[in-house]
Amino acid sequence: MAHNPITVELIRTLDAIDRHGSFAAAAEHLHKVPSALTYTLQKCERDLEIKLFDRSGHRAEWTEAARHILSEGRRILVAMENLGHSAQRLAQGWTTQYVVALDHLLDFEQIVPLLTRAHEDIPWVPVHVRQGTLSGTWELLLEHEADLVVAPLHSKPDAGNIETRPIGTIRMVLAVARDHPLAAVDRPLTEDDLLPYPVVTNQDTARQITPLTAGLRQRRQQLLVPDMSTKILAQKRGLGIGFLPMHRIQQEVLGGDLILKSLASNDQEREMTLVAGWRQGDSDKTHHWMLEHLELLSIN
């Protein structure tokens, strides 16, 4: 009564019977004698007060209950198998998973080489990717919802003990739609040129940290969009203007859907330093592996 009558041995036994077709064959593969199986099965039948096999005929016929125990039980078996392995990995210093938070500035595409390599080298660690915008990305790190952040350095909050390593730069360019009035202006643009048009801005996904809003900040009319893909789309449709990461709009620029504009007041260098960031002190093997393979995140 106190104990669960479904045992691992029972599931193994059912599994072997199913695989090999008869008690006798199953027993052989389990390195047991047929009567040992009978023993295991009958114990469960007694405890659970159900029939596992219909013994009226020559060969025992599966009951629905037994089939059900087998099919569900197999899942349990693999879960236990995996649990053993993941516990070993954990003891060896690996983590059970690893979460990379990508700023929306970056394309998912760019993390694929890292994911692929991780899957080859350390297949026992599932690597997940999350996306965030501006401070929101870093927030994931501080809240332990991510283990590695890839984002522009300037969005990094001062708080928290975060270590970073530069991994490249991203050029932000002012781009407008093909049919936008500014597209026709044939000279470096001034602040006054820009003033009349709404600015497309990324919404900061941060909930705790004071949100940042990057780009042409002091303007009035804003179109807040949730991520970079939407921002590119919005600007392509002429809904507003704003800075876009050059590497994500190559196609649009070549195709003429987006027109690059230069600014007269070149006060701001529009090269952003991209960094990988992590919590100071993280030192498991997964993390080390990641730091050693950061170059796979290369920004071209």
Next chain:
Amino acid sequence: MAHNPITVELIRTLDAIDRHGSFAAAAEHLHKVPSALTYTLQKCERDLEIKLFDRSGHRAEWTEAARHILSEGRRILVAMENLGHSAQRLAQGWTTQYVVALDHLLDFEQIVPLLTRAHEDIPWVPVHVRQGTLSGTWELLLEHEADLVVAPLHSKPDAGNIETRPIGTIRMVLAVARDHPLAAVDRPLTEDDLLPYPVVTNQDTARQITPLTAGLRQRRQQLLVPDMSTKILAQKRGLGIGFLPMHRIQQEVLGGDLILKSLASNDQEREMTLVAGWRQGDSDKTHHWMLEHLELLSIN
């Protein structure tokens, strides 16, 4: 080597230690002696070649691996527990789940009393609801994707051994939007009156059975919509005309958003018989319970 070193006993042991704070207390609750726990833990530590507890201090400290085995292991424990129960229910003649297919003509609302009652009376059987339209609903039954169908009798296919029981009628009414030209016509409508306007029709979800299309069939311009809610919406917006189930448009009629129209040629009785249908021969306890509680599906 051949056997998984993670055992149910191990998980139970870890669970008890976690619950009661010390090996000694845990042992007492497990009706064992402390050294028995030591034995279980050390066996796993030896097999898996990991440490479950850090014994350097006075009291043993959990390792990360042990915590992981416990938290994942608890899931496994409840899964095994459930498996035992569901096997017993199955042997007693209950099913592991039950799927009701509702024709889109009906509101999900109307099956709630049945679901509620099932949850009270036979909580061990999860009841699922699927929606389908016209022959598609019946198809789910024949393909064993549903165990009970609630749909208009006329849409029932001849093929297949299906038993039915009437559970009510639904009045289908011709309704047009408030600002539809027909709304202003102050007399029973003729076929010719209707001819100029597109008809909103439900798309049959059937993939195998020859699809039916209900309603004003012989007309040309059709707007095919996926379900009844969409159809009501479409007609409310004046996108077309068609018959709607009276009980689903009470609000709209009272509010004047939809106007009821009568037909001059009253050849077709627009009362539909609603039936519950099931595969002949189904005779498990779940099914019997359902048949005994069909009145909860009352159509008002």
Next chain:
DNA sequence: AGATGATTTCAAAAAGACTGAATAAACGGA
């Protein structure tokens, strides 16, 4: 320092699982 409580060690006991020979029942080919 001594008492307390937690945990481990180890030999012996108990419980549980497995074996093997005997039995029964059903198939299948001659």
Next chain:
DNA sequence: TCCGTTTATTCAGTCTTTTTGAAATCATCT
């Protein structure tokens, strides 16, 4: 129809694993 073969069960005895209890170790508290 008969006989050899295969399938599964029963049961008593054996072997393995788990559990026990007494003694030992060690850290903490008084």
